[in-house]
Amino acid sequence: MASQPAWMNSLFTYTGSSSFSEFLGVHAPNLLPARNESLAAPVGDEIPHATTIVAATCAGGVVMAGDRRATSGNIISQRDIEKVFRTDDYSCMGIAGTASTGLELARLYRVELEHYEKTEGRSLSTEGKAHRLATMIRGNLPMAMQGLVVVPLFAAYDPSHDTGRIFSYDVGGGPYEQREFHSIGSGSIFARGSLKKLYRENSSPQDTVLACLHALYDAADDDSATGGPDVMRKIWPVVSVITADGFRRLPDDEVAEFVESMLERRMTAPEGPTAPLR
């Protein structure tokens, strides 16, 4: 059967590691997001970019939120793109940079974690998950050099420590573990500045969600590539909370309530809540 893909012959005989992407790399490299072809010219601004993601730890877990805008240069290419993905029961990732590569990467990473879990009968450790993502980002380095940069933010609930943890990356890989909070993407500078003032250690998941939404709002306020909450179209940021109970993406109406309370506050104080000086 010459027409069947080459990997069909390897299904029963492969004796490599429990990594799905390694299996693909050996037997079906064309399916990997990272390619080695070089582009004639850097594509840079011409393809959609995903922008700001914030994450912050809370009591017994971690919160991640992302705005919904994708831009190609000065054009808004999508208003309701989703950039925060569940990767398994206790982890999620957000992507900033080239949207297409990021989506593909998130899809592959989810299979990667599941594949390990199913073949080995146990989940990867939180560090293991973070390291695995670093290797996959590093694999994308040649493409990043051509302008297809994608950088993820990884957040997980660590059952062995009973805390939320956040890992960031650069185009060469990582991971860099972050304490308390972190943000990535074009609006990250503003979001981080905002979170610096609004973050409270060990606050409830609800309060942390509100702080993250304020941070995204501040990012959208000052960064043209980050979208604020779209009240007319009812497009709200994607918010996910991971605790010992597992991953949970807040449903739209729940996020709407948070957003409305935030907007109400901003009606009277457009710059948002202020941190006490003394």
Added chain:
Amino acid sequence: MSIPFGGYASPEQIMRDRAEYARKGIARGRSVVVMQYADGILFVAPNPSKALHKISEIYDRIGFAAVGRYNEFESLRLAGIRYADINGYTFNRNDVTGRGLANLYAQHLGMIFTESIKSFEVEIVVAEVGEAAEDDQIYRITFDGSVFDEQGMAVIGGQAEAVGGRLKERYSEGLPLPQALDAALAALTEPGGERPPVTQIEVAVLDRGREHRKFLRLTGSRLEKLLEAAQESQGGARQPAAEEAQAEREQAEQAPDTAPPIAPEGDIDTGSGE
């Protein structure tokens, strides 16, 4: 059964010998039960090992159960996971089907049966949970690559016929989970025998009510509670079955290997033909 080197053996004879060899190996283990219940599909396997599973998740909606030689069905399991993951990644997650997987296994087992000196000593079940009970699928695949589309329940390995007979008596459509587990354990227990303790059984479900991945292994206190509920549901309903049990016991005594070892732990046939 041994054929002198260079002698002639008819293809029928060779196939018969291989089939008999495989059947013996499979009957040596304990049975595994796969059955529908109200919210999905239940897998029950007597298995003293916590690490060497006979039941496994393959994909979002697909589970796997096997009996026979551990190394052989483990290689099938891993291949199934690779097949499902690569297809789900290439196309979409709901493009991975139990039927496709059953066909893959059937092809592979059929090829091994006809081309290798020794066929696989395994029997497997691929089960897929659907949106509704009518969409559930249970495929049983034997060592020679035959596929059987089972309705409601399947029993593989060990004294499969006897267990299947006992299960049929207790099975009905849409049993709640505790009752279904009770039926499965009753079927797996020889008449008059003791039920295996909680540490000696492996239980998993494909629960259509779960999000994302339907497969769930039931262990620890969760399983204990379920077993207690199963005991209660059993109640006094089975007293009149005593005579029946007696008859069954006599039948069972006539059958060989009444206390077979568990497949992954027990003696493994060395193929020396003793």
